[in-house]
């Protein structure tokens with residue numbers, strides 16, 4: 001059988017990869033040493049035409065299924081890795097068939113949780129990761145996606161203005177439904193809680209988790225955070241006809257959580273004294289969409305919130321409240337944002353994403369100002385940040401040399417004899 | 421451990437007009453291994469998910485033991501879905517990998533240890549409990565993962581096509597292992613597969629579903645020997661049973677030029693003047709010209725002691741299978757097992773007669789079995 005590649009836009013360079021070798025044996029010169037989470041399949045990163053791709057060796061039909069599922073999730077605008085190709089029909093040099101490969105684009109500046117824990121961490125990182133995962137899970141569930149294997153390993157994290165945003169990386173067990181039943185959502189949450197606890201216990205056993213509290217307790221946070229968010233996004237709210245302000249208040253709360261309300265059902269009882277509201281369609285990305293519209297910057301939700309706040313203070317400080325918002329935004333971009341991000345020397349570009357650098361510089365200025373007892377100009381803050389802080393950070397566009405783990409579980413009882 | 425009961429249980433998905441599972445009734449005994457089998461879309465997974473609490477039950481009830489679980493959430497049902505993607509944690513010992521979920525559930529340390537040791541004994545993992553998973557073979561790792569489900573000692577294990585990502589050889593090996601493990605544990609198990617061979621080799625009983633409707637629930641032996649209707653007759657068994665439309669005549673049914681004797685009891689309930697006759701490939705013998713069903717041989721498959729011939733029954737109308745939408749499926753070949761030392765040649769016409777007492781009669785209209 002000949003090599004068979006399924007892809008939207010197949011890159012001919014794909015053919016140059018050593019498909020006749022088991023992925024495990026691919027030579028170092030094609031590989032990119034990036035950190036990964038725990039996985040049962042062999043996963044490697046390769047450089048190809050100025051891109052980094054993730055290659056996972058897996059049964060053909062499962063690869064195709066995961067490829068299509070990831071494409072569908074992408075179409076629904078859900079945060080997940082982008083599928084690139086499925087390669088089937090591989091044969092080794094002796095003509096024996098090899099498993100297929102699912103190829104996805106490496107998510108830039110993404111961090112597997114194990115890489116985060118091998119750096120020095122601010123306390124509470126585990127909690128912030130779980131908070132990000134809760135947002136992801138709620139978004140997936142709202143779209144009818146049952147994950148089936150929710151875990152920190154199957155999630156990638158990107159820095160997001162001091163917090164994290166989460167992306168789905170492993171859709172192997174997932175199913176896309178019209179809508180999920182409560183039973184399906186609960187099942188996913190239960191899987192999430194057990195997996196997170198296991199992953200934290202494992203870090204603890206490996207001496208990588210300092211003082212982050214009891215893993216079991218920490219893992220419960222996924223349940224509470226998810227519950228709060230789900231409630232706010234979906235619950236029916238009832239109030240007296242005189243309290244109409246509550247409609248607006250609900251929308252604001254949802255915006256604050258980063259969601260836009262696409263459709264809000266409002267109904268009254270027969271005599272019109274009671275009003276009921278319930279969000280029917282909510283879309284994540286309230287702040288990031290607004291920032292994109294105003295400035296063309298495509299960043300994570302909390303980063304967008306941070307940037308928009310800075311834009312607002314810029315507007316106030318320039319006394320331009322009555323000017324067209326887009327014009328002000330353009331000026332802010334060229335006179336505030338870009339000078340900051342441009343101040344990062346080229347060799348430090350791989351450290352952090354520009355929007356995260358901007359966020360950190362604002363934090364740094366605040367910190368310097370507090371220490372100095374007066375406002376420090378942004379220019380000074382940038383210079384100090386680039387000199388003293390940024391060089392000490394790990395390269396996160398491509399983090400190197402971190403413990404990576406593979407735990408292939410080959411088959412049920414292939415070693416015969418000892419089996420029951 | 422517990423019994424499981426589907427009691428007129430139905431599921432209609434929102435937006436569908438037809439139930440995906442239609443008034444399902446199955447009583448599963450304590451410790452039984454029940455397999456749900458049927459073609460794609462027949463409602464196997466939906467049935468299992470109804471039992472797991474992942475799918476709503478629109479009508480009817482589901483019982484586990486004497487508890488009505490119809491409206492309970494999955495985690496309150498005391499069932500375990502096995503063989504999802506259990507990860508193994510590299511820094512934790514085998515014992516901790518098996519037992520940590522119990523810790524989350526708040527089980528006492530000594531109790532955890534006890535259950536882990538019991539499970540390790542059953543899984544032949546006792547010597548490895550203090551090792552790290554990296555030091556184990558692939559098969560041992562799989563058993564550790566299995567141990568995670570076992571230590572929970574749920575009332576019921578649920579498995580949905582757990583072998584689907586294994587290759588054919590491992591699948592065969594693994595299914596016997598699972599079946600024997602289940603027998604050792606004695607935990608009531610409901611297992612879903614689309615593969616009738618898997619179903620027949622693993623289950624204490626097999627439930628065949630089609631279009632959301634239970635066709636038959638029986639032991640593999642009984643299902644094979646006495647299929648309830650044409651669908652089960654054609655679905656169970658490999659190679660499949662031959663199904664022919666034959667005319668009812670005095671003293672039996674017409675086969676080729678002759679009459680195959682069938683007792684009046686069998687035929688008196690037939691609704692038309694023809695019936696569907698089923699004969700398994702191994703229940704046919706070669707006879708002389710004019711006596712049995714004339715079959716033109718298309719393919720001969722030699723398997724040593726036996727050979728299978730695949731052909732076209734020239735003088736008999738084959739039963740027509742239809743797909744879900746009612747469209748005709750490709751005609752099945754006529755299949756017979758013959759002596760492997762003297763198989764007929766390709767292109768030859770052979771005459772095949774059913775062995776005495778080895779035919780199945782079905783009503784051509786309803787498809788139901790006639791007589792016993």
Ligand SMILES: Nc1ncnc2c1ncn2[C@@H]1O[C@H](COP(=O)(O)OP(=O)(O)OP(=O)(O)O)[C@@H](O)[C@H]1O
Nearest residue numbers: 036037039040041054081104105106107112153170
């Ligand atoms: N596109 C990608 N970008 C960045 N990292 C990736 C990408 N694809 C995979 N990875 C990394 O590889 C790891 C393993 O991938 P994945 O979870 O898909 O493998 P798996 O063998 O199916 O895992 P599991 O055992 O959970 O089924 C992930 O945890 C992630 O760290």
Ligand SMILES: Nc1ncnc2c1ncn2[C@@H]1O[C@H](COP(=O)(O)OP(=O)(O)OP(=O)(O)O)[C@@H](O)[C@H]1O
Nearest residue numbers: 177178433440459460461462463464465466467614
């Ligand atoms: N979430 C859903 N919404 C609507 N219809 C569904 C849904 N899930 C399943 N169905 C339909 O219900 C029927 C039974 O599906 P089910 O998945 O139970 O079948 P199955 O026997 O497990 O099939 P397979 O072997 O293909 O997995 C099918 O017709 C399917 O299209």
Ligand SMILES: [Mg+2]
Nearest residue numbers: 039153154170
């Ligand atoms: Mg994974």
Ligand SMILES: [Mg+2]
Nearest residue numbers: 170172173505
């Ligand atoms: Mg996976």
